[in-house]
Amino acid sequence: MSTIYILCVEDEPEVLDVIVRDLSGLEEVFPIEMAVSADEARQIIKEINEQGDKIGLAICDHVMPGDKGVELMIEMQKEEFTERTRKVLLTGQAGLDATVEAVNHARLNRYIAKPWDPENLVNVAKDELTTYVIENEKDLLPFMGILDAKRIQEAIRARGSISDY
Amino acid sequence: MSSDEKYMRYLKESREKVQKREKTMDLHGTKRRLDKTTFVKHIKELLPGSELLKSHHQSYKQGDIILREHQENRRLFVILDGYVKQFKRSDEYDIAIDLQGPGDFMGLLSFQTGERVFTTARASSDVEVLRVGQGSLDRIQQDYPEISRVIQGLIFSNLSERYRRVVTLHIEIAQLSRELEKERNNLRETISELEQTRNLLINQEKMATLGELTAGLAHEINNPASALLRSVDYLTRVLPEMTEQAGALPDTGLVRAFLESGMQREVQDTEQQRAKMKKLQQKYPHLSRSVLRDMAELNHEMLVKVTPYAESSDRPKSLRLLLDSHKAGVFLASIQLSTGRIGHLVKSLKSYSRDSRAEPEVADIRLGIQETLMIIGNRLNDIEVDLNLPEIPLVKCYVGELNQVWTNIIINACDAMDEKGKLFISCGTASDEHVWVTIADNGPGVPDKLKDRIFESSFTTKTAGGEFGLGIGLAITKGVIQKHSGTISVRDRMGGGAEFIIHLPVYKGKESLG
Numbered sequence: 273m274s275t276i277y278i279l280c281v282e283d284e285p286e287v288l289d290v291i292v293r294d295l296s297g298l299e300e301v302f303p304i305e306m307a308v309s310a311d312e313a314r315q316i317i318k319e320i321n322e323q324g325d326k327i328g329l330a331i332c333d334h335v336m337p338g339d340k341g342v343e344l345m346i347e348m349q350k351e352e353f354t355e356r357t358r359k360v361l362l363t364g365q366a367g368l369d370a371t372v373e374a375v376n377h378a379r380l381n382r383y384i385a386k387p388w389d390p391e392n393l394v395n396v397a398k399d400e401l402t403t404y405v406i407e408n409e410k411d412l413l414p415f416m417g418i419l420d421a422k423r424i425q426e427a428i429r430a431r432g433s434i435s436d437y
Numbered sequence: 438m439s440s441d442e443k444y445m446r447y448l449k450e451s452r453e454k455v456q457k458r459e460k461t462m463d464l465h466g467t468k469r470r471l472d473k474t475t476f477v478k479h480i481k482e483l484l485p486g487s488e489l490l491k492s493h494h495q496s497y498k499q500g501d502i503i504l505r506e507h508q509e510n511r512r513l514f515v516i517l518d519g520y521v522k523q524f525k526r527s528d529e530y531d532i533a534i535d536l537q538g539p540g541d542f543m544g545l546l547s548f549q550t551g552e553r554v555f556t557t558a559r560a561s562s563d564v565e566v567l568r569v570g571q572g573s574l575d576r577i578q579q580d581y582p583e584i585s586r587v588i589q590g591l592i593f594s595n596l597s598e599r600y601r602r603v604v605t606l607h608i609e610i611a612q613l614s615r616e617l618e619k620e621r622n623n624l625r626e627t628i629s630e631l632e633q634t635r636n637l638l639i640n641q642e643k644m645a646t647l648g649e650l651t652a653g654l655a656h657e658i659n660n661p662a663s664a665l666l667r668s669v670d671y672l673t674r675v676l677p678e679m680t681e682q683a684g685a686l687p688d689t690g691l692v693r694a695f696l697e698s699g700m701q702r703e704v705q706d707t708e709q710q711r712a713k714m715k716k717l718q719q720k721y722p723h724l725s726r727s728v729l730r731d732m733a734e735l736n737h738e739m740l741v742k743v744t745p746y747a748e749s750s751d752r753p754k755s756l757r758l759l760l761d762s763h764k765a766g767v768f769l770a771s772i773q774l775s776t777g778r779i780g781h782l783v784k785s786l787k788s789y790s791r792d793s794r795a796e797p798e799v800a801d802i803r804l805g806i807q808e809t810l811m812i813i814g815n816r817l818n819d820i821e822v823d824l825n826l827p828e829i830p831l832v833k834c835y836v837g838e839l840n841q842v843w844t845n846i847i848i849n850a851c852d853a854m855d856e857k858g859k860l861f862i863s864c865g866t867a868s869d870e871h872v873w874v875t876i877a878d879n880g881p882g883v884p885d886k887l888k889d890r891i892f893e894s895s896f897t898t899k900t901a902g903g904e905f906g907l908g909i910g911l912a913i914t915k916g917v918i919q920k921h922s923g924t925i926s927v928r929d930r931m932g933g934g935a936e937f938i939i940h941l942p943v944y945k946g947k948e949s950l951g
């Protein structure tokens with residue numbers, strides 16, 4: 273089974289540190305990769321693709337030097353490899369225009385305003401990853417313990433039986 | 438049609454109106470003989486056969502001056518043909534008074550009273566007149582009694598015509614002034630309405646700038662504040678645990694060493710860190726990713742120290758403690774950095790927004806420029822700022838207002854470059870009298886035909902939707918600069934883009950205060 277990664281993109285290392293720390297509880301199952309720019313994120317996406325793994329969730333700052341978060345997300349939406357990745361914008365200052373663009377063109381799934389509540393961030397990440405695994409994974413059992421158990425159970429029930437899929 | 442021509446036409450019309458009325462009036466039953474046309478026709482009939490009349494016949498070309506204001510005049514002029522314009526000089530202007538035609542008398546007043554000529558008469562077309570002195574007039578009256586009878590009546594009618602016209606004019610003037618007064622009141626109201634609107638707009642523009650600044654500040658403060666929050670959060674969580682665990686270590690000095698190393702940690706390249714983490718993962722496959730990530734942040738020295746705890750899987754708590762100590766150090770440093778940043782911001786903000794009602798101060802305007810750049814730093818993420826600010830003389834100014842000027846121009850430049858490009862800010866001394874500041878960008882520049890207009894109020898290139906600014910930013914900017922006895926202009930930057938040039942007078946010591 274291939275590994276499902278979480279990708280965090282944020283230009284300020286201290287803030288990036290905190291995001292990763294907040295999400296570290298998920299790392300037993302979903303390893304986290306960090307990038308400080310869109311360029312670095314592209315590099316990491318390429319590496320994960322080459323390893324034969326997947327990216328389940330991307331959490332991205334908007335205001336960054338170089339390409340903006342929304343630009344990166346639109347690009348990810350267009351690439352087959354990252355099209356299914358759940359996309360969350362974490363930002364203190366994306367204007368309305370950028371946000372509208374992200375929703376319309378990057379199929380943005382969530383928007384979290386800075387400063388964020390760590391618990392909320394974890395819940396959002398769990399929720400999005402739950403959606404990702406339900407939509408993309410055959411075997412849902414390994415995720416029951418760490419993600420939204422109720423939704424996963426329902427999904428398993430909906431599929432008929434555990435082995436039916 | 439010039440106003441003068443208009444006025445002459447008006448005079449002609451009013452003259453004809455009065456004449457028409459006189460024609461229908463019965464003056465002592467001498468209506469027919471008083472008719473000017475008949476009178477002129479009569480004289481013209483007599484002219485060819487009368488040496489006396491011929492000797493007083495005179496022609497003028499169009500534009501000739503027939504009588505000049507203030508000159509002496511002993512003769513009476515009777516117009517036989519053509520038109521004559523009467524005008525009087527007031528201040529530096531000739532004011533048209535009247536238009537006279539066939540049958541009218543000129544020089545009547547000066548001829549009768551001996552006073553100097555009252556109005557200048559200029560031929561409006563080619564003019565034929567009969568020009569007679571007192572002696573000749575007596576002789577004509579003797580020789581031509583029929584003329585003599587008419588002439589007194591005509592003089593009277595001529596004067597009464599003039600009087601009527603003066604009265605008519607007075608009435609019209611009174612009406613005009615009433616209308617003017619009404620217009621003036623309307624204008625006054627409009628002006629006061631306009632002033633209110635203008636003040637409203639200036640306030641709105643100020644609010645828009647304020648909004649822009651607030652958004653910038655929110656962003657600038659948000660990041661360090663988030664970092665502070667997280668750091669405190671983390672420390673609150675791990676410190677009690679750390680103190681508990683510290684006793685289990687053989688050497689408590691280790692905790693301190695890791696803490697200090699964390700405080701001095703230099704931010705690593707994320708790529709390097711990833712590589713380091715991969716290596717550690719191969720070496721210690723039994724450790725979790727979050728532990729490995731924390732280890733990857735250690736410098737070489739600390740990595741060596743932590744090795745014995747990482748190798749054995751039976752001391753996870755001690756390993757955790759050391760890594761947490763390091764991390765606590767990192768967060769402490771982050772707290773220092775964040776509070777420093779917020780403190781610096783607050784200081785800049787205080788200085789930026791100095792009370793504009795206060796007295797002007799003698800200041801180094803470069804500080805204001807730097808504070809402005811700090812406060813609107815969020816707009817400059819993708820903009821390379823090229824500062825060239827050598828020392829310049831001090832300027833007496835309202836620092837807060839000048840900061841608005843820098844803010845306005847820099848934000849305009851950012852908008853023009855669509856947030857990506859280069860900003861060039863320089864200053865210098867133009868002479869002993871002036872310092873200059875130039876703020877340039879490498880955006881699209883200002884088209885030539887708009888260069889004069891951009892400082893006008895309500896000029897804007899920003900569309901209404903969603904953009905800050907009402908287009909009076911540069912008008913306010915110009916106002917502030919003028920208040921400081923300075924100048925502002927715009928030109929093309931060499932190599933593309935727009936360049937704003939501001940000149941401000943140098944402060945010349947105490948004597949120029951106030």
